[in-house]
Amino acid sequence: MIEEYLEKILWTYMFFVMIATFGVSIYGIVFRPNMLKKIIALTIFGDTANVFMIFIGYRAIYPIKPPVLWTSHPDKNVLNTFVSQSIDPVPPALVITAIVINMAITLLITFLAIQAYRLYGSLDVRDLSKLKG
Amino acid sequence: MFYLLHLVMLVLMMSIGFVFAFLAIMERDLLKAVVFSAGQAAAYVIVYYLLMSPDIVLAYAAIGVGIYSAVMIIAIKKTERYEKV
């Protein structure tokens, strides 16, 4: 009884922490003037979204295993045990591409920021917005 | 019992990640902000490990802690270090 109650509290706390991280990163994206700081906040937002995706595929049971089968010639019992203990493999498969592609997009944005600094000598969006032509 | 222990470790790592993310956003010195962001990535690597996704641990440990911080440090060296208020 007390364990169920504790579990509920811990999961609720986890969601609040996750949403708070979203909030902090949105604050960084919207209110911080420096472009590199905006990029850092954007990656934090993306990472937290990915963690949330993985949470959806997680299962609230204890003997839990990654979706990797330990034998190459499974029979019926092995498969049933495996499915009863493994996490959902679909969210990790979606997240793994998202992480690598996010990194490539971050590199592209960083390049553009460096180029803007070369041309205009500033990374502050307030300075960049005053430029004309 | 073990399930609760697992959950407590998960909560702890998420909280550490949140603290590092907060410090990274609030820090004026961009170099320190990148280091805090790498700390957040390291905490999330352990979160992914506890959530039983070894594939993501392999990719994210290399990208989040290694490539991302190196690229940001190079970018800071090429541009400016301190954020204006």
Next chain:
Amino acid sequence: MGTREKILLALIIISLALLAVILSFGALGAVPLKTIRPLGSFYLYFMANNNIMIQEIYPSITKPSDFWAASTEGVTAILWDYRGLDTLFETSVFFFAIIGSVSVFRYYSASLEEKNKKNTNNSSINTKTSDQGLSLIVKLITRINFVVIIAVSASIAFHGQLTPGGGFQGGATLAVAPLLAIAALSRYFVEDVGLKKNTMLTIRTLGLLIIGLLALAPLIMGLVGGNPYIMENQPKSWAMFIGFPSFGLGVLLGSLAFYNMAELLAVGAGFTVVFLLLTLPEEFFKKILSREVGEQ
């Protein structure tokens, strides 16, 4: 901070707190579940299973070999077989992100080649490059690590269909090796080893070409013989293509092994191109930009 920004901040905080409350009361269903979702359970049952009838659980499926991926690793099986088209288009997004990064530098590439020509004529500069960087111990360890990281990334990628790992993970690990060498030695060391920008672009394009050909080969064969099926891995009873070889489980497992190797090349070489461009000395750009301003 003005009034408008304060209102914006308050709105963000209120909406996020509301979202947290809704989530903790189970808006997405009970997250996390105690049971597994039907789609995930289907993939887990069939990914390594081509001979056992699971009639009690899936009575409608009489031929499991139509649905197997010849892989003991769930994530790789979904990544390159069940949800293969998704990954194909994600890879094309990666392709265009790297192309965009390189095209920022396209403007400078002509001047860069000019500079390289001058450097090769004046060979005394090249011999001095070994003096740059950190101390001897760091340099030696980095040289050893450079080889070790490449070997580890290859092992991560080539075992991708049996153990945790795969093309994306191996490629990300592979990209650390040139980064480490650039940081500890210099970017001239990396270029002397043979990892030049154009070579890396060629390797990356080669990897993407292999992925495209592997994905389209069953479709083309199907167009000739009837019943095309894109990204076919193992033989399907309704399609023409005979499938990629899987000599039991454990040797070479269908198209997944080839996809992983090609993705290793594409991701690793793509990131290396970007690092080589990113670590060009800034004086070089300043010189070109000041010349441009002078011409105008």
